[in-house]
Amino acid sequence: MSPRNVVVLGYGMAGARLADEIRRRDPHGERVHLTVIGDEPHHAYNRVLLSAVVGGTMRPESVRLHDEEWAARHGIDLRLDTEAREIDRAARKVMLVDGTSVGYDALVLATGSTPWLPPVEGLTDEDGELAEGAVAFRSLADCERILDAARVGAPVAVLGGGLLGLEAARGLAGRGNHVTVVHPAGHVMERQLDAGAGRVLAKTLGDFGIDFRLGRFAAKYVPGDGLKLDDGSHVHADLVVVSAGVRADTTLAAGAGLAADRGVLVDDALRTSDGRIYAIGDCAQHPGTVSGLVQPAWEQADVLADLLTGTDTAARYRGTSVVTRLKARGIDLAALGETHAETGDDGAEVLCLDDPARGRYAKLVLRGDRVAGAIVLGVPDAAATITQLYDRGVPAPSDRLALLLGRALPSGAPNAASPADLPAAAVVCRCNSVSKGQLVDAWRAGASSVAELASATRASTGCGSCKDAVCGIADWLASTT
Secondary structure: OOOOOEEEEEEOOOHHHHHHHHHHHOOOOOOOOEEEEEEOOOOEEEEHHHHHHHHHHOOHHHHHHOOHHHHHHHEEEEEOOEEEEEEOOOOOOOOOOOEEEEEEOOEEOOOOOEOOOOOOOOEEEOOOEEEEEEOOOHHHHHHHHHHHHHHOEEEEEOOOOOOHHHHHHHHHOOOOOOEEEEEEOOOOOOOOOOOOHHHHHHHHHHHEEEEEEOOOOEEEEEOEEEEEEEOOOOEEEEEEEEEEOOOOOHHHHHHOOOEEEOOOEEOOOEEEOOOEEEEEHHEEEEOOOOOOOOHHHHHHHHHHHHHHOOOOOOOOOOOOOOEEEEEOOOEEEEEOOOOOOOOOOOOOEEEEEEEEHHHHEEEEEEEEEEEEEEEEEEHHHHHHHHHHHHHHOOOOOHHHHHHHHOOOOOOHOOOOOOOHHHOOOOEEOOOOEEEEHHHHHHHHHHOOOOOHHHHHHHOEEEOOOOOOHHHHHHHHHHHHO
């Protein structure tokens, strides 16, 4: 039987991961002939780490997911710097902008998302392009433009106080820029944090030299001068970085008549309204997850690779329990589950520690004696313990205060700081669903360094927040052999 022709539109993190997973299951292309179409001129990279590139702690080449020989080595038809113009569902072809076409048996939309540009006078031209001195923060090319424009010490305004905007602000502040964040909500990261946590986080970021204009809208942009806000005040800026949110890229799907809402609608098999077309990542809308984060996209890639290769035809995506982490140097923040529950909620037990002077805020939400949500800022041991409890769904220790301060593990186990004390089932790398047990197995199979563990299991290759934990486990394993 000849292999199926699978075409992936999009060579971002979701598309690249799907290609990897397909070849992991079908290394010689016996079941799947794979074509990947990417609109950027270079190989896939880890978008989660772009703030580190802006901050100067990582070089652009160090965030690449694939090397130059990856496609040839795995028998993949990779077409860079090109775009799909149209999907012909009747003929089962994708028409490309260069005039060629690619036939498919199965088509995967991994087109991601595009930056949302707020309606600010002067921010965009008549074609919808950003004006001179304004740059979006979404791609590696954006990072290059930001670094070219942001002279050391120059004032920079960041439009947006969400996760990505704060990461950009912290990176620029670390380079010596004077950064002002303009955000329309009353506190930062309002989707993930309550008002108390947002206040402490803003204060902590303020200690790194970042100013905030909260509850304010940008009304007008003047290149070379800055922003006029809706209250008449002014933010001087040589550069404006736009990070006000993203929108799923559904252009091709809509043109092909596929069902879409905020994203392309998919079922548990990640199928669209056309059974031959699938969607994953930011462009897909599934009821069990949120867009804009890497973990759901990679879990979806695992499921879809099983289906497309026939490895597991019963595989289904049931949603992702997301833990959001802020990738900002000098700040340890995790938010998970129900973060907006209040102490007056009769069905929940809610505890809160508010310590802004020391940059600490911890909130724990329990339902039925199990962790239902948490915000943990500046208390890394508590974050590790609470995340374990959340992942495993086991009852929380009775000493709630000790848990909130990171001094208790399930069933009275010792402190979480020691890798030896972690249960084998504890998830170390959430992005790639890697447990401590899998790291131990990889070590015993010959992966004798952090780099080799990462290569064998992919632990620490997502957002990077688990790198210290992986290093700790590697050191512990080395000391016991």
